[in-house]
Amino acid sequence: MALFNGDEEKVLALDRLVAQKLGFDQAFTITGQTYTRKLDTQVLNALAGIGESAHKFGTDMRLLQNLKEVEEPFESTQVGSSAMPYKRNPMRSERICALSRFLITAPLHGAFTSAVQWFERTLDDSANRRLILPQAFLIVDELLGRARRIIVGMVIREEGLARNLERYGTFAATERVLMELVKAGADRQEMHERIRQHSMAAWEAVQRDPAGANPLPDLLAADPQMLAHLPAPRIRELLDAGGYVGDAPWRARELARAIREACAADER
Numbered sequence: 001m002a003l004f005n006g007d008e009e010k011v012l013a014l015d016r017l018v019a020q021k022l023g024f025d026q027a028f029t030i031t032g033q034t035y036t037r038k039l040d041t042q043v044l045n046a047l048a049g050i051g052e053s054a055h056k057f058g059t060d061m062r063l064l065q066n067l068k069e070v071e072e073p074f075e076s077t078q079v080g081s082s083a084m085p086y087k088r089n090p091m092r093s094e095r096i097c098a099l100s101r102f103l104i105t106a107p108l109h110g111a112f113t114s115a116v117q118w119f120e121r122t123l124d125d126s127a128n129r130r131l132i133l134p135q136a137f138l139i140v141d142e143l144l145g146r147a148r149r150i151i152v153g154m155v156i157r158e159e160g161l162a163r164n165l166e167r168y169g170t171f172a173a174t175e176r177v178l179m180e181l182v183k184a185g186a187d188r189q190e191m192h193e194r195i196r197q198h199s200m201a202a203w204e205a206v207q208r209d210p211a212g213a214n215p216l217p218d219l220l221a222a223d224p225q226m227l228a229h230l231p232a233p234r235i236r237e238l239l240d241a242g243g244y245v246g247d248a249p250w251r252a253r254e255l256a257r258a259i260r261e262a263c264a265a266d267e268r
């Protein structure tokens with residue numbers, strides 16, 4: 001205002017020109033010596049959201065590898081453990097989870113800095129953000145790179161999937177059996193209790209003999225009250241959990257399509 005002799009329009013025009021030069025289409029109306037540090041918190045929240053998703057991905061990968069269904073890529077010379085040569089630890093996913101936990105806490109630094117920002121600024125304002133902001137962006141870059149490498153080299157163990165579906169998916173498929181029995185005229189509460197009793201017995205058998213087959217199909221297909229409404233082959237067919245996935249395949253394809261379109265738009 002002093003340089004432009006009190007001409008407010010010139011001051012505002014200069015503000016707009018500087019913002020445009022820096023690539024911004026708008027600017028804060030009121031600031032002190034620095035912009036409000038609440039903006040840092042908003043940025044860090046967005047980055048922490050990536051950390052949440054990355055941690056979920058890493059955790060699911062670790063659980064699936066433990067179930068022998070999906071594995072991380074494992075190099076021919078990779079060492080899974082310095083003490084146990086046979087191990088194939090999901091080290092990439094473990095690192096994703098470790099870095100994500102740090103990233104998820106990053107918005108706390110922004111919130112504390114914003115909350116205690118004095119009229120202008122103090123050293124605890126600038127010093128903290130010079131650490132947390134670069135670290136947060138670097139961690140996101142590392143997380144996305146690691147996740148991409150896992151996805152590109154992911155190993156699907158179809159035999160493990162089939163084994164778990166047969167042993168444990170069968171229990172979930174009893175929902176379909178119950179629906180079909182009710183459609184055929186059976187009493188829902190009565191059939192629910194029959195299925196529950198057989199399921200509890202089958203669960204105990206599965207836990208006692210992990211290598212054995214799930215006896216639930218045999219138990220249900222031999223139940224006289226159920227056979228009065230559905231034939232045994234139909235009961236066994238309904239217990240095939242491999243076909244009891246709802247519209248999951250369609251939704252997976254739709255999500256993949258949306259991701260490909262978004263990536264193509266970014267490249268353009």
